[in-house]
Amino acid sequence: MVSFRCRRYHDRDHSRGTRTILAYTIRRTAILIVSLLIAATVLFVLLRLLPGDPANALVGVGATQEQIAAARAQVGSDQPLQVQFVTFLGNIARLDLGTSFVSRAPVLAEIGNRMSVTLPLTLFGFLLALIIAVPLGIIAAVRSERWYGAAISVVSQLGIAIPVFWVGILLVWVFAISLRWLPSGGFPLRGWSDWREAAIGMVLPAVTIGVVMGASLLRYVRAATLDVLGNDFLRTARALGSSFPEALLRHGVRNGAVPVVSILGIELASTFLGAVVIERVFSLPGLGSMLLLAIQQRDYPNVQGVLFVSTLLVLVIGFVADLLQRFIDPRLRSRGSVAP
């Protein structure tokens, strides 16, 4: 009887949900474009406020004043700021990410190369984090009275407190230098065509990310599960005959998952560039190190390109997370937005 009523509720809401999702998508896309424009402007201003000149990365000690002036003309830093800004906006509008001042290579191509390292690294790390966080988080919540539930909770606190690069250095020392089981870093020259070497090179960095991210996610999963455990519908489901694990999986997960999906989206998005520290410890040619070097060199096209792409990524991930939440929880479909 309960299920019959639920089905009718779903049917009635379905067409409204479709129209709402369409309107929602259009609105989100508009927000995305405006966000990108604002990000681009802030980016432009901040970069040029920093002392330093992109031309300096091209010439060195021994260069004459004429050479320096020529380099500045080449990168456009001798133009007044307004002119630079207009050129910049024009390029963005044409989706032309340009070429690097320093390497003369097209920005988009280089970003593509770096993504082939950062994307798999982040996703592997993320998957590992999920594998650690979800089961352990649920156990820590359900068995919070037992010693192992409490122990998991304490260890996860450690995981949050320890800096990620320290975990990385520790793993290198144990597995690479002492045991010689894995390489201490690096990514093969031929990239994924050398897939065995590439995969092996991903292991330690992905584990580093997975362990640290997992510890932090674990606490969210645990909190969400504890929240769900206290709810009436679980008791009702058990009263209607489900076993505890059954009830938890069928009803608990869908309810508890919504806030966790928000967090997952944020953690995933921040890891793309946040992995720069891991990239340095393990010498991986990823997106974060490209950005770091570009900032040091004031290589504006590269900085703008990377930040643009990662802003896009963040916004897309947020969008997908939102859609996922609406999929999981039908009650959200008619609402404008979700509070995690």
Place this chain on the structure above:
Amino acid sequence: MQPKSLAFTAALLAGVALAPISLAQDYNPDATIRIGSLYEPQNLDNTAGAGQGINEAFNGNVYEGLFLLTDEGSVEPVLVEDYTVSEDGLTYTFTLREGVTFHSGDPLTAEDVKYSIERVMAEDSQSSRKSSLSTITGVEAPDERTVVVTLSERSISLPYNLSYVWIVNDAASDITASEDGTGPYTLEEWRRGSALALARFDDYWGEAPTNGEVIFQYFTDATALNNALLTNAVDVITSVQSPDTLAQFANNPAFTVTEGASTTKELLAYNDRVAPFDNVQVRKALARAVDKERLLNSIWGEYGTLIGSFVPPTDPWYEDLTGVDPYDPESARELLAEAGYPDGFTFTLDTPDYDPHPLVAQFLQTAFAEVGVTVNINIITANEWYTKIYQEHNFEATLQEHVNHRDIVFYGNPDFYWGYDNPEVIQLIDESEAASSEEEQVEKLRQANRIIAEEAASNWLYLYPQIVVSAANVTGYPVNGLNSQFFAYDIQKSN
């Protein structure tokens, strides 16, 4: 069988049996040498701002010049078979070597040499060597094998300066991402942020390299670089930057540590244009206030060398001038008082933010405090340094490391950032370039250097050590790394 033919057969058999032993090489001629470095090139064109990393990867390996600056510091003809100089020293006629081909298959002609020299001298060239070729007024290629270079004044360093000029195929339009040289290796692949691979060029005109492939692995972190050598992910590290990690290699039979001759000088450069640094006595006082041996020891332990001037031991005009202003705080205080600063003075030291400059700045702050001089340390980035100090000359004193070879000539340019302006020195340096023999050049530069040292134009703190560490089964690599070059063609790796 008759005894004679039996003996002959026995000898033949013995010869055949012994031959493999005598022919056996103790290294693998097709080995892949993996070189670890912190200096990735920014692009592949040394006139387009490629940086120091491109000299390391490409000089002598992918591109050759008319001349080569060897690791021992001598200048030898490579693509030039012979050359003559006119009486007045203004016309050089080079005869090119025959049978040289570029990697693309085109033969080397005089037109390529003309193109290559003009590339470095071009208006938009960002080569740091452009000003050293400023005496060249014209380059002509009267026939396929002859190149005539005319100068506006005598320049004894012309062959040396030409050793920095790559001979590039004039058909190669854009070499920022590709190459076309005459060297023993071709560029196989480059993955930015990761590695650059060179493969042996089988149609090379000269002696084949003693290995089959060379891969430069790039790191941004010195510890990660050392870990790679420890775990055998690389075979050799081009130049060790951090003295702490040497300990794990120094007494380890699996590794060889070699200290070569460095040209990297750490110095405290004053802005000689502004008070009180325009006063020779003040500068001499500050030179005597620093215990350089202790400074070097605290940073590099038993490695490195003390210098009394800007000239390192590998330059032909070197002499030991460490005795000119030795450590003597008492004398320093006296000199300051004589100069009119009995209570000392205060100045701002613009310090680059990377090792070892912040450490050196702190050492100097303490040392100068002993003689009454107060130092305010201002940390800046390398990029800022280049604008604020190198271009705008907007500073009082700064710390910097200078890596160039034979760069005493910077003191002959009053517009250089430190603004040292001594007409006698300028004249001596100009005359040294116009010298008609190397002995004359050496003598003039020695005289100039003595004056520069006596006037304490800058405070030369120490010479970095040049340390190369390799796995014990790898030999044949350059140990001095002059001009950041790292010739890979003689490296041998045994199994």
